[in-house]
Amino acid sequence: MDNREAVEKVYRAIREYFASSPYENEVVLILLIPSFVILAWLFFTMRPAKRGPTYPAKELEFFRMATLQKGLEDFDRSLLIDLAETYQIRPLYKIVLEHETFRMLQEKFRRDHPETTSTGDVKPSVAYLASLEKKLFPEEA
CATH class of the missing domain: 1.20.5 (Single alpha-helices involved in coiled-coils or other helix-helix interfaces)
Structure with missing residues (x-):
């Protein structure tokens, strides 16, 4: 007890x-x-949530394969992925396969970042996107 x-x-x-x-x-x-x-x-x-991958793995793999076939380097791929995330372009591979989607991305980028600097020089980022367009779509450029 x-x-x-x-x-x-x-x-x-x-x-x-x-x-x-x-x-x-x-x-x-x-x-x-x-x-x-x-x-x-x-x-x-x-609290800030941990962001997972924005695009599915299969979509990224297809995008990677398409960019390799087009002759783009890792820097070009990462630039296009960043721009697609910024301007919310889905699916990702449309940038590489459809010229209209790439032009739409280019126009949005130009709207947010004017083509010329205050001295009148063309910004390298805008010129680089134009060279990417020539790499991706040589028959249409």
């Missing part, structure tokens, strides 16, 4: 601790515990 007596002592101590005041401790606990739970939930839901 030693366990039973120990449990009764703990129970009496808890009851006396909470019974001595007019429910102030209970009210504080009832307010604090849900507040901490809500704050923890907000903390975990509002």
Whole structure:
């Protein structure tokens, strides 16, 4: 019966601790515990999520194969992927296969980044996109 007596002592101590005041401790606990739970939930839901791959693996593989066949280098591929993500072009391989999609990407880029600098020189990024167009679509350029 030693366990039973120990449990009764703990129970009496808890009851006396909470019974001595007019429910102030209970009210504080009832307010604090849900507040901490809500704050923890907000903390975990509002933190930046880990971004997964933007494009499916099969789509990236097809894009990679198409760019290799067109003779583009890794830098060109990564540039096109970044531009496609920026301007939300889906599916990714349309940039390489369809001239109209590439022109649309080029126009959006030119709209956001003017072709000439303040001195009147053509920006290298715009000129590079034009050279990419010639690489991708030599029969139409």
